[in-house]
Amino acid sequence: MEYNFTEIEKQWQKAWDNAGVYKVDNNTDKEPYYVLDMFPYPSGAGLHVGHPLGYIASDIYSRYKRLRGYNVLHPMGFDAYGLPAEQYAIQTGQHPEITTKKNIAHYIEQLKKIGFCYDWSRSVRTCDPAFYRWTQWAFCKMFNSYYDTDLQKARPISELVKKFEQDDPQWAKMTEKEQQERLMQYRIAYLSDTKVNWCPELGTVLANDEVSEGLSVRGGYPVEQRVMRQWSLRVSAYAGRLLNGLDKIDWTESLKETQRNWIGRSEGAEMQFKIKGQDTTFTIFTTRADTIFGVTFMVLAPESEYVSRVVTDEQRQEVETYIDRCRHRTERERIADRKVTGVFTGAYAIHPLTQAEIPVYVSDYVLAGYGTGAIMAVPAHDSRDYAFARHFNLPIIPLIEGADVSEQSFDAKEGRMINSGFLNGLEVKEAIQKMKEYITNTGLGKVKVNYRLRDAIFSRQRYWGEPFPVYYKDGMPYLIPEECLPLELPEVASFLPTKTGEPPLGNADIWAWDTAENKVVSKKMINNTTIFPLELCTMPGFAGSSAYYLRYMDNDNDKELVSQEANNYWRQVNLYIGGTEHATGHLIYSRFWNKFLYDIGVVCEDEPFAKLVNQGMIQGRSNFVYRLIGGNNEFVSAELTEEPQYKGKTQPIHVDVNIVKNDILDEEAFRRWMPEYKDAQFITTDGQYKCGWAIEKMSKSMFNVVNPDDVVEKYGADTLRLYEMFLGPIEVSKPWDTNGIDGVHRFLKKIWNLYENITDEEPTADELRSLHKLIKKITWDIENLSFNTSIPAFMIAQSELAALGCNKRAVLEQVAVLLAPYAPHIAEAMWHRCGNGSFVVDAAWPELNEKYLTEDTVKYPVQFNGKVRFTVTLDKTFDKAQVEKAVLESEETKKYLGSAAPKRIIVVPGKIVNVVV
């Protein structure tokens, strides 16, 4: 019977659905195993062939684990808040909720066709009030917590209040507002005036990881610095734990390294400097305390609060002009224009050791957000200080023996100290240590660890996000009661900012909080005694994605984010698959969020994702046609474009890859493709028009987008799944090249043919050897996530079994189970053809029996001086001496040895023989 994939896939998807085979229960005696895909943002374009790559891999792994007897949680949901839907709403007036719902429905439909074993009843979407209730709830918990730096964990803010009441006599005298302001400096979710990445084009602030080279990652619009009152999350408090936690998790080294760099731990010292003639001191941070004798000037960040304190009257005007200029420069301009700039403040610091007077400058190469926003400049040993010193003609004192600083600074931390008083003669590393001891002992400063990681800005001036459960009384934020959650997103007349520049929620009429009635009421009723204005910002994209994996464990619980029982059962994600692009965003925020929930006792694991694999990107493979310049709609076949008569006279044009097969253009389809090509003429060598190709990003404008639906329709879901795996290792980026898909499809046709006239006869030794070779290989592959190498193994098994004419149930049944994780539909049909009534997902993974693999003989490659010359087949039981003897006696050996005597013979039993002549 012919392999009718359309029928098979339709039939079994329906049967699985009806039987609810993928429903996951929390109450079983089975071992749990949690496999998760990073959930997608449902864009209007739908899935392309690149999206399912990771999903297929995780699906194979999930199905395998299930066959091995685990209770596997393998859910899918949607990261449904985000900019595109809102931008679309602004342009068309279509409510983001409607577009989002439509897009999600489309995604689900596409995903279902591929035959994933998701339990759809556990699905979540971040824009669902039943879901974002818990996002808001976590925010409230963060608002009501502070980070105890002694215990290194979050604790209730009420504990801090108690401490203030006991230890600080001032506390009781403060007004409520003053107390709230003080607490705000400790809360994990806090409000502050922050310098933010403001994107005027998007009308919102962006987190650091949403900005790249001064442009917004989404849209590529310029970003500038602005001070705004914003919500932030105190992620930086967790920097140490986020760093140390990396040692406990099984992620790729490169991803961990990216996070380590992002967290950016650096150990150094903070030192105090006095200002000459003033009662002011300021603190700097340095990792090179040893270079203290080389300090020839100091630099403050333009935003540093020290600036206004130290600046002299004569310099004030100039300094203010400079600061003003810095403020108006966008980050992009700063990056583009690396010219040295800065101004003298007129102030001098006193060198704590030499008492020398050191000029204090302001320059934007010092960042306010890092360390103390002030540095001691050592031009001889820091390239940035060097450039500054050169520009302003400041002295440069070399501190390391033999360092030539006439052309550039010597930044390496090596060599012997000179010009450095009591540090002279020491190696740099010793000098750093000694200097740290010195400043600690003399009280000049203290040893300090700094992190680059900054707090995450948590406000967005946007509509399509989670509302903050916050109202304002006397300018201070208060939470709405927990039992009133979720605070639902209100309707607005317009998705644009208001005329007065408020975020879109400023357009909502019903958006005030009645503290007496505990409900949302009309803004008109605000009286600031019982009815207060609500927060107008919404939460950023990473809010909803930070704890979604917990929700799948217990997704219809309306009492808790996740119950203790469900969390204690599933614990954490065992295998997480997704792209590297989330290395410094989602994967930091999620770990932070999880650690916070761990601190407050909601989850039992400190790390959310035990093992993480990054799937590579699927790139597009574009095709080109070559239009003859000045020709009459004539197109030159690719192989002719370098011929003298056409060279340099053609223009490559992207052509839709869907009308090209194996780089051969469907000429008729091309003429129909666009009106302008209606009378296209083709110049070819052999009547076939050959297209050129290139690897590019998969995108509409390159006409290289391949839709999985089309592949499923043409070849079936099983072929798509197999082929995506066959393309190469899961973690490597590779182009989608349909050229090889026929081979995989042919394999499925061929294996299907084995399942005719199945008998109960005893399998032969050869058949069993084929089977067990396959069991061993596939098991190893899946355990090691090496899915690409399994497909050849299946192909080889198929051809071996076909050659043996195998139709034995005992063999074929097992092959069906092995294939089931990869190609579940055909495997189900094969399983049933073997006479089974149950579903193949409920079968048991085949047991490997090594005894079927052992052979009586070994084929030894025989090398002479490392070159393989021939092979001999010898008894498996032969020891080294017997092998050596057999090889030496062989006719072939005489040929290669001639009269010479071998110097040495290496025998690796079971492997190889090397004769050294």
Add this chain to the structure above:
RNA sequence: GCCGCGGUGGUGGAAUCGGUAGACACGAAGGACUUAAAAUCCUUUGGCCAGUGAUGGCUGUGCGGGUUCAAGUCCCGCCCGCGGUACCA
């Protein structure tokens, strides 16, 4: 600049612990079946050299060295590509 990853036929890739490099697939060439096409099947297919031929020899995993009986795999020094990050003191 720094950090990370990679470089194997015409193409995607395999070689999992240092042990026959190029499995498997695509493409290409030739052939069978067919009125023809599609589908299917068979043969050949890293390069070079010799031979009518079976075959034999040399060479070959980015480049140059090294370790080893043996290197795609380990070590040292380069080159190239990709990704991340960047005034982080």
